[in-house]
Amino acid sequence: MTRIGVVVFPGSNCEYDAASGVTQLGAQAEFVWHSSTDLSGFDGIILPGGFAHGDYLRPGALARFSPVMEAVGRFAADGRPVLGICNGFQVLTEAGLLPGALQKNRGLTFLCQPTTLIVESTNSVLTSAATVGQELVIPINHFSGAYTCDDATLHQLEANGQVVLRYKDNPNGSRDDIAGVANVAGNVVGLMPHPERAMSTLLGSADGRVLLEGFVGAYVAVR
Amino acid sequence: MNYRVIVEVTLREGIADPEGATIERALPALGFTGVTNVHAGKSFRLDVEATDESAALERATALAERLLSNPVIENATARLGKAGE
Numbered sequence: 501m502t503r504i505g506v507v508v509f510p511g512s513n514c515e516y517d518a519a520s521g522v523t524q525l526g527a528q529a530e531f532v533w534h535s536s537t538d539l540s541g542f543d544g545i546i547l548p549g550g551f552a553h554g555d556y557l558r559p560g561a562l563a564r565f566s567p568v569m570e571a572v573g574r575f576a577a578d579g580r581p582v583l584g585i586c587n588g589f590q591v592l593t594e595a596g597l598l599p600g601a602l603q604k605n606r607g608l609t610f611l612c613q614p615t616t617l618i619v620e621s622t623n624s625v626l627t628s629a630a631t632v633g634q635e636l637v638i639p640i641n642h643f644s645g646a647y648t649c650d651d652a653t654l655h656q657l658e659a660n661g662q663v664v665l666r667y668k669d670n671p672n673g674s675r676d677d678i679a680g681v682a683n684v685a686g687n688v689v690g691l692m693p694h695p696e697r698a699m700s701t702l703l704g705s706a707d708g709r710v711l712l713e714g715f716v717g718a719y720v721a722v723r
Numbered sequence: 724m725n726y727r728v729i730v731e732v733t734l735r736e737g738i739a740d741p742e743g744a745t746i747e748r749a750l751p752a753l754g755f756t757g758v759t760n761v762h763a764g765k766s767f768r769l770d771v772e773a774t775d776e777s778a779a780l781e782r783a784t785a786l787a788e789r790l791l792s793n794p795v796i797e798n799a800t801a802r803l804g805k806a807g808e
Contacts, residue, residue, distance in 0.1 A: 601795040608741050648796055
């Protein structure tokens, strides 16, 4: 059975949703406290949403120095699947595992609403089960979600197909409507929307399933 | 010896500054006209143990670049604090 480690920082608050999401898709989820340095035995790692270390200084700025992040870096360097959702995405950019940064939303408002995403690339562990051009309704829930990078980085992202998800109707001022990016290899992905909160039509949308299905299945490809 | 150091972190040029823009828009309503180019940033006050002033600044700059700022979007500058600052 696929084993997914869900990293828990002091201040994480979406770890149960993330674990529930992958469990519904047949994987086994296990929480990993941020002081842990051993990720052996896991097929994939999720950094969940929340406010790691209170988001003091900048979201993710302190979390990147948690002991577990060195292990996450090695895990990623081995080509194994790493997914950062919301605060987890912010942590991955601060850690330098993904390019760019997340800035305060345009308009300075906390946004909590469904958004429509467009799948831009299926060359990542998150989007491998989706199709290019597919529209997915997935909620966002953030204050610092405006994706920012310089021109050279944006050019690289486009050239390498690293932009995996875009907002159809940009809610937060993200550069080029970017909602999610991958590293060059496609095994590290971050996105601001919450696929783990879109697992059931009864609760608004089940469009997150195709993303987490891709992630849960991704370990097969890299083994 | 301890040296007081002030670190200022500001957004790099070209990076959107919604906080600065919002403050700037609010000023005319309060009667403060003729104020433009408003930018928001952060300021940190530290006491740094070092052998001399330049060593203190060097240490403060290093920690400012590693932790206090995100070089992707921000610049950090360190200077010695004045008495009572």
